[in-house]
Amino acid sequence: MICLNSVSKEYGTKRKKVLALDDVNLVLPERGMVFLLGKSGSGKTTLLNLIGGLDTPTKGEIVVGDRSLSAFSQDELDDYRNVYAGFVFQEYNLIEGENVASNVGLALSLQGRSFDLPLIDSVLRKVDLIGSDGNTLRDKRIGELSGGQKQRVAIARALVKDPKMILADEPTGALDSKTGDMLFSLLKELSKDRLIVVVTHDRDNAEKYADRIIKLADGKIASDSCPATEEKKPFSEIKGGRFPFRRAFKMGLRGLGCRPFRLISSLILSLICFVVSALMVSFASVNQAGVAIASAYEQGFQIAKIGYGGSGSYRAWFSEEQLALIRSYTGKEEIAEASGYLPEATTSLIFRELPHFEGDIYKNKTNPYFDALNGYSVMEIDWKTGEEDWDLTPDPRVRNGVCRLPKEKDEIAITDFLANAMLRFGIWGYPQNPESIDDIIGKQLYGYTIVGVYRTEIPASLIEQYDRDFGTNWRTDEPMLKYLANGVKDTILSAIFVCRDLFEGERGSAFIKLSGNIDRDLDFLKRFQLLDVEMDLDYYLDENTPGHFETEEEVRLFIGKPSILTLYSDQVSASISMQLYRTLTRTIFAPYFKCALGVSFVFSVLLTMNFLSASLDSRRKELGILRAIGAKRRDLVKICLSESLSLAVIECVLSVILCIVACSTINKVQQLSILSAFWYPVLTIFVLSIFVTLVATVIPVLRLTSKKPAEILKNA
Numbered sequence: 001m002i003c004l005n006s007v008s009k010e011y012g013t014k015r016k017k018v019l020a021l022d023d024v025n026l027v028l029p030e031r032g033m034v035f036l037l038g039k040s041g042s043g044k045t046t047l048l049n050l051i052g053g054l055d056t057p058t059k060g061e062i063v064v065g066d067r068s069l070s071a072f073s074q075d076e077l078d079d080y081r082n083v084y085a086g087f088v089f090q091e092y093n094l095i096e097g098e099n100v101a102s103n104v105g106l107a108l109s110l111q112g113r114s115f116d117l118p119l120i121d122s123v124l125r126k127v128d129l130i131g132s133d134g135n136t137l138r139d140k141r142i143g144e145l146s147g148g149q150k151q152r153v154a155i156a157r158a159l160v161k162d163p164k165m166i167l168a169d170e171p172t173g174a175l176d177s178k179t180g181d182m183l184f185s186l187l188k189e190l191s192k193d194r195l196i197v198v199v200t201h202d203r204d205n206a207e208k209y210a211d212r213i214i215k216l217a218d219g220k221i222a223s224d225s226c227p228a229t230e231e232k233k234p235f236s237e238i239k240g241g242r243f244p245f246r247r248a249f250k251m252g253l254r255g256l257g258c259r260p261f262r263l264i265s266s267l268i269l270s271l272i273c274f275v276v277s278a279l280m281v282s283f284a285s286v287n288q289a290g291v292a293i294a295s296a297y298e299q300g301f302q303i304a305k306i307g308y309g310g311s312g313s314y315r316a317w318f319s320e321e322q323l324a325l326i327r328s329y330t331g332k333e334e335i336a337e338a339s340g341y342l343p344e345a346t347t348s349l350i351f352r353e354l355p356h357f358e359g360d361i362y363k364n365k366t367n368p369y370f371d372a373l374n375g376y377s378v379m380e381i382d383w384k385t386g387e388e389d390w391d392l393t394p395d396p397r398v399r400n401g402v403c404r405l406p407k408e409k410d411e412i413a414i415t416d417f418l419a420n421a422m423l424r425f426g427i428w429g430y431p432q433n434p435e436s437i438d439d440i441i442g443k444q445l446y447g448y449t450i451v452g453v454y455r456t457e458i459p460a461s462l463i464e465q466y467d468r469d470f471g472t473n474w475r476t477d478e479p480m481l482k483y484l485a486n487g488v489k490d491t492i493l494s495a496i497f498v499c500r501d502l503f504e505g506e507r508g509s510a511f512i513k514l515s516g517n518i519d520r521d522l523d524f525l526k527r528f529q530l531l532d533v534e535m536d537l538d539y540y541l542d543e544n545t546p547g548h549f550e551t552e553e554e555v556r557l558f559i560g561k562p563s564i565l566t567l568y569s570d571q572v573s574a575s576i577s578m579q580l581y582r583t584l585t586r587t588i589f590a591p592y593f594k595c596a597l598g599v600s601f602v603f604s605v606l607l608t609m610n611f612l613s614a615s616l617d618s619r620r621k622e623l624g625i626l627r628a629i630g631a632k633r634r635d636l637v638k639i640c641l642s643e644s645l646s647l648a649v650i651e652c653v654l655s656v657i658l659c660i661v662a663c664s665t666i667n668k669v670q671q672l673s674i675l676s677a678f679w680y681p682v683l684t685i686f687v688l689s690i691f692v693t694l695v696a697t698v699i700p701v702l703r704l705t706s707k708k709p710a711e712i713l714k715n716a
């Protein structure tokens with residue numbers, strides 16, 4: 001028993017209004033076959049939508065049994081559409097991507113019933129989609145069907161629910177007269193124990209099958225062959241079941257697959273953005289000192305240099321407190337200071353311009369390697385602590401001469417590397433090449449006497465690499481010279497040791513011997529960093545100083561953070577990624593770095609949202625249909641989340657793989673552990689994609705489904 005009391009329905013905006021139903025009063029019985037006739041635009045579909053709960057009246061109320069539809073809760077209304085009413089739409093409203101059986105079975109799933117194939121078959125047989133000859137259209141896709149066949153699927157979908165009421169909007173419009181006839185007799189049969197309301201233009205069949213014919217004109221009832229009177233019966237509670245998650249998931253996945261090009265292109269783009277953001281986060285989150293130490297360990301280095309950023313005269317010096325800290329860590333009274341690399345010694349060295357050393361140190365100036373080899377370093381050796389204190393090993397080839405470190409201001413010691421070069425190319429100022437290492441000792445170089453040749457211990461890993469790259473004779477090989485000249489000019493290899501008294505100066509950097517325990521080393525650096533730095537700001541701000549700075553901030557930017565591990569080996573610090581890393585994370589680039597991070601994050605969010613909203617857009621119709629046949633809003637959220645979360649998972653997995661590949665490639669090629677803080681980007685990616693996905697899915701789906709089903713379908 002459905003009762004319409006003064007029901008009006010008005011469409012449109014304030015400016016242009018259409019009164020589709022005008023004060024309709026109508027009582028429909030529990031059972032029987034009611035036909036709605038009327039010209040196009042007379043309000044038949046509107047009336048059907050209102051009765052079916054797809055739309056609400058502007059005025060008046062619709063009472064089902066003893067309850068008004070307007071008093072139904074959202075869930076009750078969904079269940080009403082789901083269980084009570086079976087709708088056959090004029091434009092079929094089938095799910096295009098699925099086949100006949102799953103379209104019909106969907107109605108069962110929405111009620112929480114199992115996919116009952118025999119039942120589905122029996123219904124398909126009733127609407128002649130399975131012929132008496134056994135010819136079945138059950139597995140055909142909707143797109144492959146004719147209009148008449150689609151209409152029959154739509155009818156089957158309503159029938160399979162065995163609803164209390166079937167509302168059919170021009171169900172025979174697309175059928176031939178024979179099938180139309182068959183359908184009407186089927187509906188007639190069904191109307192024995194339920195209400196069937198059929199909208200049709202087929203006057204003859206209406207007369208033939210109708211228990212009652214209602215004619216509509218201009219939104220009003222023009223005639224009613226058999227008006228019923230109101231008799232209220234209690235509305236018995238109906239309950240729709242749970243839409244199975246598996247079904248929702250399947251529908252969601254189908255959405256992913258049906259736009260492969262769009263999927264792949266937005267996947268690739270947002271992957272790039274995600275990976276870039278993740279790498280940036282990982283760059284930014286990296287503990288620079290930790291990475292430096294780990295990389296140094298990895299390459300077999302044990303000596304690290306700590307110091308300030310900046311170079312040359314723009315260098316900041318350690319405070320007394322910091323010097324004390326370093327002293328206590330190294331256990332040495334004297335602070336080791338250097339620009340070079342000396343594996344076996346915690347020596348006190350400093351890189352300075354040595355007076356008068358302006359020319360070449362080799363005899364033969366025309367050798368192509370000489371120019372490059374010009375870049376020698378001068379290592380100032382602190383003599384106060386005495387020779388025994390040094391870990392420097394004399395070159396074993398020195399036999400007759402005495403090998404020692406310089407004691408006087410006019411003495412120097414050189415490395416075996418320089419000595420080898422001198423054996424090959426001679427010594428500047430001497431006509432004859434020296435014949436042996438012994439021969440070199442005692443020779444003069446720009447007024448300095450060579451008093452010692454010392455071994456340059458190179459880490460085993462580096463030696464192996466050199467052996468691989470240059471052959472085992474690399475120490476005297478020209479390619480090796482060239483390589484070293486180009487790459488490691490400032491290293492101990494080409495160092496010249498001088499007596500400390502040659503220079504005076506403050507300590508701006510220091511060697512520390514790494515303990516082999518990252519935590520201990522980091523702990524040291526941490527304590528070191530906590531100390532307040534006293535920078536000689538006056539000096540940098542002095543207008544007479546060339547290249548002075550205007551503000552304190554500028555100085556700090558230039559000098560950088562205090563006490564970072566600035567150099568643990570020339571190899572590592574010269575690596576591209578280390579330079580990139582520094583450039584990206586330090587000083588004036590930091591704001592751009594953050595901007596880039598923000599931009600790439602925003603882009604990945606936008607791309608994902610774009611894909612999801614496009615996919616939701618193409619799903620509008622489907623969501624409208626599901627809503628119209630009784631799906632709850634949360635079911636639709638389930639479907640859409642299945643799609644978008646699957647996308648998020650794919651995105652996550654791919655980004656993580658890409659990140660791993662990128663990180664390990666950088667680490668391998670650059671011999672760094674720069675991206676070892678890997679869990680951080682992974683977590684970032686995960687949280688980002690889930691967050692983006694939830695936001696980009698739930699909100700639009702809820703917004704869309706807050707509309708009335710009729711409205712969604714109309715605008716889809």
Ligand code: ADP
Nearest residue numbers: 011012018020039040041042043044045046714
């Ligand atoms: P019928 O099914 O009898 O052809 P309808 O119930 O579809 O007629 O429409 C009745 C009137 O309401 C028509 O004038 C139609 O243009 C108008 N109408 C129907 N739906 C809408 C809508 N969503 N927005 C605006 N006008 C509508």
Ligand code: MG
Nearest residue numbers: 044045090169
């Ligand atoms: Mg219509």
